Amino acid sequence: MAERLTLAYRAPMRMGPTLEPSGGGDDQLSVRTERPDPGTTVLHVRGEVDMLTSSRLQTSIEQSLDAEPQVLVVDLEDVGFLGTSGLAALIQIRGAARLAGAELRLACTNRQVLRPLALAGLTGLFSIYESVPAALDAQLAE
């Protein structure tokens, strides 16, 4: 009986993850999409976000809004560099998410990402959580 309960709990988790190729000829940036439940999309971003890759990040994230998630978590923990183009992309993504009616949450503790956000005075514009589970557990803001 216990085993069946575990399976029932885990089943929706197995819908993800799907691997999306980053699309470019380099390995600077990759985005992995996970849908733990129909209303939630988690994007794991890995790599460096600069002039070359920021538009790709923006496109990947904006495409994920097509699935009309209520909550969009962008995991930036494995981002090794975030330049001003990346900041601009995040601002654009924030606008796109708002238009699509999705709540955008960033998951990140690393300095490479938090420092530029702070320097640009953008920290207050985003809901930033210490981990993906923490971002997922947060209540929907109204």
Place this chain on the structure above:
Amino acid sequence: MQSVLERRLRLPAGNQSPMLARRALRDALQDSELGDLIEDALLLTSELCENAVLHAGTGFELLLTATDTELTIAVTDQGPTAMELNLAKPRPLTDRMATNGRGLVLVDALADAWGTRHDTDGHHVWFTLRRGGTDTAGDPGSATHETEPPATTPPTLTWPNVSTCRWLLHLSNERVATLPLPSVIGELARRLCEVLVAEGVGVWVDFDDGNGEQELASHGQLTEPASIDLPLPLAAPLAGRFRVQLDLPTPSAVEIAELCAQRLALAIESDWLRGADRRRWSWMTYLAETSELLAHSLDVELTAAIVPQIVVPRIGQWCAVHLLDGHGQLDLAALTHTDETELPELRKGLDTAQSDQLRSQLDGVLRGGGAAPINVPGDGIAVALTARGQALGTVTVGRLADRAHNPEEIMVISDVARRAAPAIDNAQRNATSVETSQALQQALLPRALPDSDGVDFAAAYLPATTGADVGGDFYDVVPVSPGRWLVSIGDVCGKGARAAARTGQVREFVRVLVREGHPPARVLELLNDVMMEAQDPHQFCTVALAMVTEPPAGQPGGLSVELVLAGHDQPVLVHADGGAELVGRHGTAAGLVSDFTVYPTHHVLVPGDVLVTYTDGITERRRGREEFGHDRLVSTIARAAGLNAAGVVSMLRVAVDEFSNAGQRDDIAVMAIGAPAT
């Protein structure tokens, strides 16, 4: 004691260069005392390198000098104007184009000292970070900086030199392909701003997407009215404006702005066309899939039903196919709606017999042969289905949930119809050809079996239900003389109209020879000779002939049968008192070899006995891999012992039917001859 680290790196004007510069810097600083400065150094270096790649458009050199307590990084490029102008009027951070020009604001905020210099080697931008230095984040302008006045700006503007003009207009393809359109436009606008020493520039474009004119880029300060206000030379349906704010709009400045407007228009148009191209490509894939689906269907109803399945919901909320019937009336053949609960209402609305308005609109489309808007039963587009110059019917597609169809979608609907029409035409013609062959076949079978007191005949013919063509099975009963009959059953190799024609020949040939008095074995020999003369290895047939003779008047009942088999399956003789057996002896099929041999056998049917002849459609009837087979045939017929000929035939039919519910691939003919019970 201070150790000094120096690294020098030359990088091309490529998109990868900032990343390569970051990598080199990380490697150099990783194990040094300056590790805690890495993030800021990376951030600032990357900005300077990106600026060199994007703004100067030249290769650049990175020079790193580090001691235990501070590090200095200098980036030198060969661009025609100095970079410090970016700093002059920083844009608000939350703006759409915020990224442009933000780089040096960051430098100003983070660096302990920074500066720019212009000399014969090119433009240098440098910054210094110190351990334990002042963290001045969020307070731009607090760092010490040294800036020389830009060298390329003449006091009164004339045409700039060639390399400046080139820089003004040239962005490498690599850059254009990577950057989003607003960045490209923003960069071009910024360059003009610098060359003209303008107060501000702005670009507005209407993409004909219903959103009106939108700001694509702006830089610096613009006041109304702008000193230069130009329409962008864009091709319809695009339109746009380019505004420049200048203290002194000289004629040269206007000319340069016009040149720049053309460059901007080029970038905007090519980006828009790339988008259009992507959409076209996805439509092409969609249409190719449509063709493939349609090509696999040879059934009219199925083919018609595929069309709405393809169209909904991609290019319409609902879709219907009407086909012309034999009297030129449009009948609803297939229908789909995104919302199934709407189907009954929609079906009613699409009944041409009930709506004169719909009928006249669709008739108009049929006559016009193209696509036309309709408004019954809802707004949509109707397209004629035309194949080989003949109208077949119409495809009707309801509008999308939020808007009417755009011209591109109407083209795609027309394209779907163009692909569906030949597929429906083929399916219709295939159906006609099957009907023709079946009609031909039926015509070859005797209309009615002879009615005789002395012999009990019964027959059944079941045409194949799958496959495009009919087989060449036949049976016949010929009265030879009073009280004597020749029963024939056979299977001509091949299918379709040709086999049916050959079947007719074989049947007539047998009739004539029998009437002339030839015994059955001789009839088959002659048939073989004739078929051999035709020299067609694909034309042969199996035949069973049974000469059935009633006993002379006054004798007890029963029948005498002379049986000859030319390659045909052995008939089954079922005895009135139970039991059944295969009878007759196998001979050669007719039309295969000139060395032809058959073996006549004689059988006596006592009253109640029935002799059952059949074609191999029965024994080869399949259920998965299993065949009906001879054993099952004999045991089935044995169970019919005591029934008359018609009873045996119908029992056999039921058994064959029950054996398998798969489509019947071959024709089945059964002919039974019974000796009437007394």
